[in-house]
Amino acid sequence: MSKNSQLVRGYEVVIGLENHVQLSTVSKIFSGSSTAFGAAPNTQASAVDLALPGTLPVLNRGAVERAIRFGLAVGAKVAPLSIFARKNYFYPDLPKGYQISQYEIPVVQGGQIEFFVGDEKKVVKLTRAHLEEDAGKSLHEDYHGQSGIDLNRAGTPLLEIVSEPEMRSGAEAVEYARTLHALVMWLGICDGNMQEGSFRCDVNVSVRKPGEPFGTRREIKNLNSFRYLVDAVNYEVNWQIDQIEDGLEIQQATVLYNPDTGETRAMRTKEDAADYRYFPDPDLPPLMIGADWVERVRGEMPELPTVMAARFQQADGLPAYDATMMTQSLAMARFYEAAREACGAPKLVANWLMGEVSRRLNTEERSIEDAPVTPALLAALIQRIQDGTISNNSAKQVFEALWTGQGTDVDAIIEAKDLKQSNDTGELERILDEVLAANTKSVEEFRAGKEKAFNALVGQAMKATKGKANPAAVNELLKKKLGA
Amino acid sequence: MTAPLHQLGVAELGRALRAKTVSSTELTQHLLARVAAAKDLGAFLHVDEDYALARAKDADARLARGEAGALIGVPLAHKDIFVTRDMPTTAGSRMLEGYLSPFDATVVDRLNAAGTVSLGKLNCDEFAMGSATENSAYFKALNPWDRTRVPGGSSGGSAVAVAAGLVPATTGTDTGGSIRQPASFSGITGIKPTYGVCSRYGMIAFASSLDQAGVMARSAEDCALLLSAMSGFDERDATSVQQPPQDFHARMLAAREGATAAQPLKGLRIGLPKEFFPAALSTDVNGAVRAGLAELEKLGATLVDVSLPRTELAIPVYYIIAPAEASSNLSRFDGVKFGHRAKDYSNLIDMYEKTRAEGFGAEVKRRIMIGSYVLSHGYYDAYYLQAQKLRRMIADDFQQAFQQCDLIAGPVAPTVAWKQGEGADDPVKVYLADIFTLPGSLAGLPGMSVPVGLGEGGMPVGLQLLGNYFQEGTLLHAAHALQQATDWHRLTPAGV
Numbered sequence: 001m002s003k004n005s006q007l008v009r010g011y012e013v014v015i016g017l018e019n020h021v022q023l024s025t026v027s028k029i030f031s032g033s034s035t036a037f038g039a040a041p042n043t044q045a046s047a048v049d050l051a052l053p054g055t056l057p058v059l060n061r062g063a064v065e066r067a068i069r070f071g072l073a074v075g076a077k078v079a080p081l082s083i084f085a086r087k088n089y090f091y092p093d094l095p096k097g098y099q100i101s102q103y104e105i106p107v108v109q110g111g112q113i114e115f116f117v118g119d120e121k122k123v124v125k126l127t128r129a130h131l132e133e134d135a136g137k138s139l140h141e142d143y144h145g146q147s148g149i150d151l152n153r154a155g156t157p158l159l160e161i162v163s164e165p166e167m168r169s170g171a172e173a174v175e176y177a178r179t180l181h182a183l184v185m186w187l188g189i190c191d192g193n194m195q196e197g198s199f200r201c202d203v204n205v206s207v208r209k210p211g212e213p214f215g216t217r218r219e220i221k222n223l224n225s226f227r228y229l230v231d232a233v234n235y236e237v238n239w240q241i242d243q244i245e246d247g248l249e250i251q252q253a254t255v256l257y258n259p260d261t262g263e264t265r266a267m268r269t270k271e272d273a274a275d276y277r278y279f280p281d282p283d284l285p286p287l288m289i290g291a292d293w294v295e296r297v298r299g300e301m302p303e304l305p306t307v308m309a310a311r312f313q314q315a316d317g318l319p320a321y322d323a324t325m326m327t328q329s330l331a332m333a334r335f336y337e338a339a340r341e342a343c344g345a346p347k348l349v350a351n352w353l354m355g356e357v358s359r360r361l362n363t364e365e366r367s368i369e370d371a372p373v374t375p376a377l378l379a380a381l382i383q384r385i386q387d388g389t390i391s392n393n394s395a396k397q398v399f400e401a402l403w404t405g406q407g408t409d410v411d412a413i414i415e416a417k418d419l420k421q422s423n424d425t426g427e428l429e430r431i432l433d434e435v436l437a438a439n440t441k442s443v444e445e446f447r448a449g450k451e452k453a454f455n456a457l458v459g460q461a462m463k464a465t466k467g468k469a470n471p472a473a474v475n476e477l478l479k480k481k482l483g484a
Numbered sequence: 485m486t487a488p489l490h491q492l493g494v495a496e497l498g499r500a501l502r503a504k505t506v507s508s509t510e511l512t513q514h515l516l517a518r519v520a521a522a523k524d525l526g527a528f529l530h531v532d533e534d535y536a537l538a539r540a541k542d543a544d545a546r547l548a549r550g551e552a553g554a555l556i557g558v559p560l561a562h563k564d565i566f567v568t569r570d571m572p573t574t575a576g577s578r579m580l581e582g583y584l585s586p587f588d589a590t591v592v593d594r595l596n597a598a599g600t601v602s603l604g605k606l607n608c609d610e611f612a613m614g615s616a617t618e619n620s621a622y623f624k625a626l627n628p629w630d631r632t633r634v635p636g637g638s639s640g641g642s643a644v645a646v647a648a649g650l651v652p653a654t655t656g657t658d659t660g661g662s663i664r665q666p667a668s669f670s671g672i673t674g675i676k677p678t679y680g681v682c683s684r685y686g687m688i689a690f691a692s693s694l695d696q697a698g699v700m701a702r703s704a705e706d707c708a709l710l711l712s713a714m715s716g717f718d719e720r721d722a723t724s725v726q727q728p729p730q731d732f733h734a735r736m737l738a739a740r741e742g743a744t745a746a747q748p749l750k751g752l753r754i755g756l757p758k759e760f761f762p763a764a765l766s767t768d769v770n771g772a773v774r775a776g777l778a779e780l781e782k783l784g785a786t787l788v789d790v791s792l793p794r795t796e797l798a799i800p801v802y803y804i805i806a807p808a809e810a811s812s813n814l815s816r817f818d819g820v821k822f823g824h825r826a827k828d829y830s831n832l833i834d835m836y837e838k839t840r841a842e843g844f845g846a847e848v849k850r851r852i853m854i855g856s857y858v859l860s861h862g863y864y865d866a867y868y869l870q871a872q873k874l875r876r877m878i879a880d881d882f883q884q885a886f887q888q889c890d891l892i893a894g895p896v897a898p899t900v901a902w903k904q905g906e907g908a909d910d911p912v913k914v915y916l917a918d919i920f921t922l923p924g925s926l927a928g929l930p931g932m933s934v935p936v937g938l939g940e941g942g943m944p945v946g947l948q949l950l951g952n953y954f955q956e957g958t959l960l961h962a963a964h965a966l967q968q969a970t971d972w973h974r975l976t977p978a979g980v
Contacts, residue, residue, distance in 0.1 A: 047586060047587060050821055050822075051816040051821065052567075052585065052586070052587075052821075052822065053567055053573070053575070053580065053583070053585065053688045053689075053816070053822075053823075054566075054567040054585065054587075054589055054685065054686040054687055054688050054689070055685070055686075056684060056685050056689075056720060056721050056722065056723075057722065058719065058720060058721075058722050059722065086812050088811075088812050088815060088859070090815065090818060090836055092818075092820045092832065095816060095820075095821060096815065096816050097812070097814075097815020097816050097818055098812055098815055149820065149821075275860050275861045277811075277812070277856060277859035277860055277861075277864075278859075278864075279808060279812070279859050279864070279868060282691075282692035282693035282723075282809055283689075283692050283722060283723065284722050284723075285722055285723060
């Protein structure tokens, strides 16, 4: 059991995810219609999408190719033969009266996702990933009391990725989802747009006393933000524990999370689960994927984040955690590599990206592609730290200036803000003497063996030099003066 | 011209049209008049004279330019299972009354391109479910040999139109015998090619893994001409076979190795499955079929005994698989997007229920229920999965048999056409009559029905010929040889 899986009120939390990933093909999975988001209702629905009599599905090989890419990226088996089946049910936005999906034999089998929760590495096995078509949308507003049907989305290709129930907390679940989200975008198989529904999470949650068999699960449907995911899981876990503590049984159910109330609510229970009468779709021959096709896709794959992270550890000497952070997205990795190339200080680049850069990006809800500080600027800044021109503290001020557009030349900003680090030892000695004289208590404490007192003195010295002193020089001189 | 125009076949008409001894317009007018006069036969669900004459005019223009396609200007009509842009398509169902498709079925499209002139849409059992065309939601089709009898089904209208001399050829579809059986009952020639030879795009699906388009005409030669024009790979049908269109007419004519003028079928081995000649086979059918086989022997063929041990199992296997697929294929008829929608309903479920209750006929409902049942949780393994296993074994049996022979022959149906209404109370009895056509359908093999004389009540009897996969050429060659040597296929109902 991982150390992240703290028990909640004495219960172990068990979570598995099902993610619907909309594949980035130009046309639909079984027709030539466009998959572009946001068109006027039913303008992207062809005869096939409308299920007009006599129409037949023809598989889009681009969707298969993306599934293969995913399978290779997670170390799964790409099935040489998989089967499309019909899932039969009636609903107005399901034009054929059945959804074409893969049931018994999916295209991607097994595999795993690796991610960090805090600084602890976690590996979650995948059950499968299968290809299927999306349904249309029912529109319940503005139709004079009737419902409208928009079939633009009907037939959009989806890859449904199913994990094993191996996560033990909401934090793990959200990191898994984030990693998967980053991976499908990295692979270029999904645009990752959660608002438009390109990446949807269904979360299966159950609780049990440690060592007991799995409890009954409830599935939280259609979570479209990572924040909701954590909140929904936490609410659900506590709700389930409340039920059990009250002596009630958990009913297997599908639930919806309401972000306004922060609660989950049952949509349907197992009793009214439909019989989908799955059977192999006779309109589609088995999907055969030859080794040559797999190899061709493999040849076109980008370097995988895990492989790249290993390279950053080996070649750049980054710690495992830093290497993983640098490979959170292709854009991050490209930024890191460009900056590292320009300044030759991989660890410093990683520190800045994980520190100041991420902090600014998060508060401003921007992605790294839009960062006003380019890799070249960050590298120039880091070089000035490395060559002793500015201290770390001053560097933060320069960064702030670069970020807020006060300038685009690192040296000019250092000049303008008078941040150049003082290397004048005579001046520094004078200041240190003043500091020692003014802080006799700290000096005595240090002499009495309190290491902390030394840090306090360094702090005072830095303050007195307005941060311009080279900390290494301050350390060295202070030690000399104290006879340490 | 000695014979009246409506007695001529596709090949002869094509020659006459190209020789300009008759125009497509004249021919079309002549046949439209016959169609109007024979309305009581119930062959056509829809006739469009203006459309047909416009098409005939186009064809005459092509002929005037010297174009030489074998089918330019040849009138025909399509089973109402094929969707058409220019005429309504109903599949014989109230569900699709007045439905106009925005596109043509591939088969229709190709025959249009070849210059044929469609007079209209032909009656059939609702969604092609039936063996007598009594399940048409509109009206029955009558057998022109004896109007008190059924013409067979489900392509009954297609058979009647050809047998009554309304058009020289028609399209049909065969899921479990729906081309071969009405061809046999109506005394014409029909071919169902190997599954996948004709595109299913635009054919309203009954049972997708079985449905196959084919031709009904007055000779093997005419069948070959149409099949050449309508077959070939279609990228819109994932189950269509990836091969270019073939010249079935040339393959039909190609002489066999070692053949002589007197014995064109020398060396051809025809297998007779003992299961196709049970004691219960009616003597008139047996007699006619044996007479046909004797002619084939005279032409040089050798008859060998073979066995298809699972023939009887084909009935339950078919009546599980076909309804299973149908139950799903017909789900799209829900009143939401096209076709019939109930007038008054209180909510969504009520709308579904009323729409489907009103739109579908009894046989369609029966098959949807059977199909839903065999696919449902807990029954799937016992029925559907088991049926799929047996289906493979039935196909294997054919491959065993084809080790010993080139073609397989037998009756198409156990009896000649029965009286109207006879099957109405006992669907199972009607299902059982499909016994000889179902095995070939389940295996996906090409098959033909060729007239071999008359039986009880002066009703026609068809000889069924089945070939191995893609052996349409061999089938057509044998049938053509038989028709060169005999006149059975020239027999017509009185007054035609």
